[in-house]
């Protein structure tokens with residue numbers, strides 16, 4: 430189950446945001462309108478929709494926003510809008526990660542109701558629809574036409590995911606989209622970080638393949654604004670993070686300065702990992718790269734450069750979007766077209782308009798084999814569902830690959 434739910438979830442968010450925008454243009458006395466049989470005034474009802482969604486989300490994920498939304502007769506619409514987006518981000522994440530619909534929700538000692546995850550999501554969606562309809566009733570009772578928030582209109586304005594995802598923005602490709610969208614990407618990473626990293630499918634599979642990192646020096650290849658470097662550093666690793674984007678490296682350093690570096694500050698460097706880096710040659714016995722391989726323009730040079738930075742016997746662990754998922758997500762049309770450009774849809778919705786390079790799994794593995802790496806583990810991670818897959822099926826959106834660099838004495842492998 431799961432991502433088929435994205436459409437109704439997004440429709441709910443869109444509808445509530447539409448109503449908030451509409452109410453913003455009403456006079457204060459209009460916002461206080463009510464009608465028999467409804468929850469309360471227009472403003473109170475909006476506050477109630479969002480407050481209830483916070484609660485449902487808590488039951489679904491165990492997470493609550495930092496500030497409580499107290500029931501009030503007037504509400505701060507900008508704050509409400511923020512909260513709607515906060516909820517929607519988390520809900521979408523839940524849908525994409527998938528969940529067991531029969532599993533119980535988080536307990537609330539003050540609430541004897543014990544819905545299942547599926548029941549809670551149903552309640553969340555129904556509750557929003559019901560109260561938005563009440564606002565339409567109130568407006569109608571006062572002779573004001575409410576904005577159209579129906580599923581029909583949503584569907585018309587938001588064509589199916591396949592077309593949306595496959596559409597390429599016009600114009601030439603930017604050389605490194607991550608630099609141009611660094612701020613939006615940082616916000617995206619923040620969301621990932623706020624979730625429970627212990628259950629992040631990529632992070633746990635990577636750490637398990639890397640083995641003990643405490644006290645070890647690790648290269649975080651294509652470290653971006655430092656997400657995985659921080660994961661490693663908090664586990665006691667000494668980390669060197671290299672990335673092509675000067676802006677992301679600047680952000681990584683700023684964040685480290687803000688948070689305070691530990692005993693071993695992460696050494697962030699701007700660098701192109703598809704060109705030799707003499708100063709780091711043969712330096713690492715552990716190399717990690719989190720969700721970057723798909724974004725490197727020259728994957729063969731990347732595999733070679735990482736090999737040149739590795740000690741004999743080194744381990745390399747790469748997390749990537751499963752190449753087969755390019756097709757399942759509707760990003761590309763021909764799986765066999767190495768180098769086809771795909772566009773990240775989820776990130777585009779958050780302002781990161783980044784392309785990636787599709788390559789077949791065979792092409793990726795060949796590139797690393799040719800550079801001398803030996804595959805030791807392939808982990809299928811991030812199970813999910815998709816509009817394009819039959820209901821009830823599950824598919825690994827991600828892969829974690831582990832390679833070793835054979836030592837000179839290892840006769841089983843040709844370099």
Ligand SMILES: C[S@@+](CC[C@H](N)C(=O)[O-])C[C@H]1O[C@@H](n2cnc3c(N)ncnc32)[C@H](O)[C@@H]1O
Nearest residue numbers: 607651652653656672673674701702719721725
């Ligand atoms: C999707 S981001 C992932 C960043 C980070 N690993 C994370 O998980 O947040 C992909 C990163 O690859 C970097 N990148 C792409 N090509 C590169 C290259 N040739 N050398 C170094 N970094 C590169 C980009 O600048 C970008 O930061």
